[in-house]
Amino acid sequence: AQKITQTQPGMFVQEKEAVTLDCTYDTSDQSYGLFWYKQPSSGEMIFLIYQGSYDEQNATEGRYSLNFQKARKSANLVISASQLGDSAMYFCAISRRNLIFGKGTKLSVKP
Amino acid sequence: DAGVIQSPRHEVTEMGQEVTLRCKPISGHDYLFWYRQTMMRGLELLIYFNNNVPIDDSGMPEDRFSAKMPNASFSTLKIQPSEPRDSAVYFCASSSTGGGLLYNSPLHFGNGTRLTVT
Numbered sequence: 001a002q003k004i005t006q007t008q009p010g011m012f013v014q015e016k017e018a019v020t021l022d023c024t025y026d027t028s029d030q031s032y033g034l035f036w037y038k039q040p041s042s043g044e045m046i047f048l049i050y051q052g053s054y055d056e057q058n059a060t061e062g063r064y065s066l067n068f069q070k071a072r073k074s075a076n077l078v079i080s081a082s083q084l085g086d087s088a089m090y091f092c093a094i095s096r097r098n099l100i101f102g103k104g105t106k107l108s109v110k111p
Numbered sequence: 112d113a114g115v116i117q118s119p120r121h122e123v124t125e126m127g128q129e130v131t132l133r134c135k136p137i138s139g140h141d142y143l144f145w146y147r148q149t150m151m152r153g154l155e156l157l158i159y160f161n162n163n164v165p166i167d168d169s170g171m172p173e174d175r176f177s178a179k180m181p182n183a184s185f186s187t188l189k190i191q192p193s194e195p196r197d198s199a200v201y202f203c204a205s206s207s208t209g210g211g212l213l214y215n216s217p218l219h220f221g222n223g224t225r226l227t228v229t
Contacts, residue, residue: 035218
C-alpha cells in the first residue's frame with residue numbers, strides 16, 4: 001500500500017523568503033510519481049509540480065522545486081521568494097495506479 | 112479548454128434524500144476520478160474509471176454510494192439515501208495518459224461540489 005505523510009500541519013513564512021514543505025512517502029513500487037497540489041481558500045486544486053521516481057534531476061517549475069531524495073523517500077516542496085498569494089493548503093501525493101494524498105500543510109505568508 | 116466541470120457547486124439536502132453529483136471531464140482524457148474531502152479524513156479517493164470502465168471502487172464508503180460513467184464526457188456520483196456524515200466537498204478529476212502511464216500524468220480537478228446533508 002502507498003502512504004504519504006506531511007508532518008507540518010501549518011507553517012508561516014515571511015514574504016520574499018523561501019520555505020520548504022515536507023513530504024515523506026512509503027511504497028513498495030519501483031515506478032511511481034510524486035505530485036504537489038495547491039488548494040487556496042477558494043477551494044480549487046491546482047497542480048504545481050511532478051517528479052517521477054526514475055527522474056535523476058529534481059523537478060522545477062518557476063518558483064517551485066521538488067527536493068527529491070529517493071533513498072530517504074522524501075519529496076519536499078521548496079517555494080522560493082514567497083508571495084502573499086502562496087498562502088494556501090499544500091498537498092503532496094503519490095501515484096502508481098491512482099493518486100493518494102497526504103493530509104496537507106497550511107502555509108501562511110506574512111507581509 | 113474548459114477544464115473539468117462539476118455541478119452543482121453547492122447542494123443542500125435533507126437526510127434520506129437522493130443526491131446526484133455530475134462531472135464533465137476534459138475532452139480526450141481517459142481517466143476520471145471521484146474524491147471526497149473532509150477536515151477529518153482529508154482527500155479520499157472514492158472510485159476511478161479508465162475509458163469509462165470502473166477500475167477501483169474500493170474507496171466507495173458503502174452501498175449507498177454509486178458512480179457511473181455512461182460515456183467519455185459524463186460521470187455521476189449518486190448517494191441514496193444521503194446521511195449527515197456524507198457532508199463534504201466532492202471533487203471530480205480527469206487525467207490524460209495518452210496511452211502511457213497513469214502515474215506520471217497530473218490530475219486536473221474540477222471546482223468541487225460542496226454537499227451539506229441536514
